[in-house]
Amino acid sequence: MSEEKSLNFLEEIIEKDIAAGVNNGRVHTRFPPEPNGYLHIGHASSICLNFGLAQKYKGQCNLRFDDTNPSTEETEYVDSIKADIQWLGFEWSNELYASDYFEKLYQFAVQLIEKGLAYVDDSSAEQMADQKGDIGKAGTDSPFRSRSISENIELFAAMRAGTFPDGAKVLRAKIDMSHPNLLLRDPIIYRIKHVHHHRTGDAWCIYPMYDFAHGQSDSIEEITHSICTLEFIHHRPLYDWFIQQLGIFPSHQYEFARRSVSYMITSKRKLLQLVNEGHVSGWDDPRMPTISGMRRRGYPAAAVRQFCDMIGVAKRENLVDIGVLEFCVREQLNKSANRVMAVLDPVKVVLTNYEAGKSEVLIADNNTENEQAGTRAMTFSRELYIERDDFMEDAPKKFFRLAPGLSVRLKHAYIITCNEVIKDESGNITELHCTYNVDSKSGSDTSGIQVKGVIHWVDAATAVNAEIRMYNRLFTVEDPANAEGDFKDHINAHSMELNVHAKIEASLLKALPGEQFQFMRKGYFCVDRDSTVDKLVFNQTVSLKDTFAKEMKK
Ligand code: ATP
Numbered sequence: 001m002s003e004e005k006s007l008n009f010l011e012e013i014i015e016k017d018i019a020a021g022v023n024n025g026r027v028h029t030r031f032p033p034e035p036n037g038y039l040h041i042g043h044a045s046s047i048c049l050n051f052g053l054a055q056k057y058k059g060q061c062n063l064r065f066d067d068t069n070p071s072t073e074e075t076e077y078v079d080s081i082k083a084d085i086q087w088l089g090f091e092w093s094n095e096l097y098a099s100d101y102f103e104k105l106y107q108f109a110v111q112l113i114e115k116g117l118a119y120v121d122d123s124s125a126e127q128m129a130d131q132k133g134d135i136g137k138a139g140t141d142s143p144f145r146s147r148s149i150s151e152n153i154e155l156f157a158a159m160r161a162g163t164f165p166d167g168a169k170v171l172r173a174k175i176d177m178s179h180p181n182l183l184l185r186d187p188i189i190y191r192i193k194h195v196h197h198h199r200t201g202d203a204w205c206i207y208p209m210y211d212f213a214h215g216q217s218d219s220i221e222e223i224t225h226s227i228c229t230l231e232f233i234h235h236r237p238l239y240d241w242f243i244q245q246l247g248i249f250p251s252h253q254y255e256f257a258r259r260s261v262s263y264m265i266t267s268k269r270k271l272l273q274l275v276n277e278g279h280v281s282g283w284d285d286p287r288m289p290t291i292s293g294m295r296r297r298g299y300p301a302a303a304v305r306q307f308c309d310m311i312g313v314a315k316r317e318n319l320v321d322i323g324v325l326e327f328c329v330r331e332q333l334n335k336s337a338n339r340v341m342a343v344l345d346p347v348k349v350v351l352t353n354y355e356a357g358k359s360e361v362l363i364a365d366n367n368t369e370n371e372q373a374g375t376r377a378m379t380f381s382r383e384l385y386i387e388r389d390d391f392m393e394d395a396p397k398k399f400f401r402l403a404p405g406l407s408v409r410l411k412h413a414y415i416i417t418c419n420e421v422i423k424d425e426s427g428n429i430t431e432l433h434c435t436y437n438v439d440s441k442s443g444s445d446t447s448g449i450q451v452k453g454v455i456h457w458v459d460a461a462t463a464v465n466a467e468i469r470m471y472n473r474l475f476t477v478e479d480p481a482n483a484e485g486d487f488k489d490h491i492n493a494h495s496m497e498l499n500v501h502a503k504i505e506a507s508l509l510k511a512l513p514g515e516q517f518q519f520m521r522k523g524y525f526c527v528d529r530d531s532t533v534d535k536l537v538f539n540q541t542v543s544l545k546d547t548f549a550k551e552m553k554k
């Protein structure tokens with residue numbers, strides 16, 4: 001993050017507030033996920049924003065679970081959300097739950113009733129919808145709007161006590177049935193739901209609506225800058241109305257545009273469908289745009305943070321190119337990932353002039369971009385594997401890799417020359433017979449031979465088999481959420497391709513789940529959690545090709 005970067009509109013607001021001494025210059029934000037799914041790339045942007053602002057202005061950021069809707073919330077989601085935020089590198093000042101405020105929120109509702117600002121309504125959902133009116137058409141009062149304060153207090157207590165079934169009654173704020181903002185036409189603030197809550201169990205059978213819980217929760221925590229996405233802009237007058245009527249701490253709401261990324265879905269509800277209907281293996285499937293999916297795919301946390309920082313905040317929605325995210329992933333991995341050799345589509349090379357049974361140890365740099373990365377040992381012997389497409393039988397002029405009569409350098413090792421191509425009965429190449437030049441060893445080459453091509457390889461004697469999961473985009477269209485038909489119509493049938501015949505260098509046997517590598521010339525890969533000593537499994541994180549960087553240079 002460069003210091004010269006101009007302030008975004010939220011930073012401008014905050015700096016103005018600090019300068020004016022609002023709340024004594026205190027900055028307190030919160031990240032308020034509803035624990036009804038796993039966090040995705042859009043949430044990452046909100047996390048970086050809220051925690052980032054608190055860091056920048058030496059304030060605090062709460063993690064508040066917005067768990068007021070018991071039908072969809074689960075403890076599994078709470079745990080995953082905490083793990084994801086920590087993985088992203090942020091620490092919350094306080095871990096809080098809106099459900100801890102249920103008693104307080106109930107008392108707030110009683111206060112409104114006592115002030116004549118809320119009433120119990122027996123109307124059905126349809127009747128209330130009819131009463132609502134429309135834009136430019138005033139609503140009509142509910143017949144229950146004029147209930148006495150004492151009757152309302154009694155009925156609301158009975159709602160809490162469980163006297164009525166779901167849907168029999170609601171509590172509504174008494175605001176203005178002809179208000180130009182439809183959200184202020186006597187909104188529902190409490191509904192009856194005889195549902196078990198993941199934290200409060202069966203203590204409650206009435207639950208507050210989002211609008212009645214969110215602002216008051218902010219206020220209880222004395223949040224100074226409550227940042228949410230643009231669709232809540234029309235809720236802001238209601239947010240302010242409750243705080244004002246209750247005379248509680250004046251938190252303020254600010255809106256920014258939701259983030260969406262091309263080829264990705266950023267809706268928990270839709271992601272849940274992908275999981276439940278088996279289109280992916282789970283919330284952390286490496287193709288998922290969830291934080292846990294990206295983590296399993298091998299995206300470094302620093303890359304996700306860099307991405308969120310790069311796209312910044314906006315007041316208007318737009319689709320961010322997934323190439324920007326992949327650019328950040330490559331940039332981080334280029335610094336942090338050790339280089340190793342893996343042959344994804346192997347063909348055997350036999351060095352006919354290399355003594356059988358002999359083996360030598362070669363030392364290679366792990367990462368020339370990072371001095372601290374150190375070196376590792378690799379073995380070299382008579383039989384090796386190279387990529388099938390690094391050899392061509394009838395090579396065109398500019399083919400600088402291996403072909404009959406041509407020479408190529410094996411990375412970190414020797415120059416070899418191909419003399420003979422061995423095929424099976426159906427004409428498939430099974431072996432390449434080559435000779436190596438004994439004086440051409442990397443680092444001490446006295447052979448005087450010039451070759452243009454350098455290719456990777458592994459020693460057949462020590463190479464390890466690995467399963468490699470190659471990924472393509474999960475959707476075939478840029479904006480699946482807004483594409484024609486159902487978003488699932490656009491799932492890419494080839495989003496994962498299994499490679500079970502890869503040969504990788506033996507040093508990778510020690511690699512742990514989550515560890516990230518650059519397979520030289522092939523891309524970035526990481527060890528999957530399915531990996532075992534007997535069966536190594538890697539995920540392709542991202543290819544080496546960087547179309548976005550090229551775009552930027554144009
Ligand atoms: P979804 O539609 O995926 O369920 P949500 O908004 O309902 O998302 P919440 O758990 O309520 O999910 O979100 C927690 C916070 O993250 C909110 O402050 C919300 O505004 C923010 N957020 C959610 N999605 C995005 C997004 N795509 N871009 C930026 N912020 C987001």
Ligand code: MG
Nearest residue numbers: 033034066210
């Ligand atoms: Mg939500």
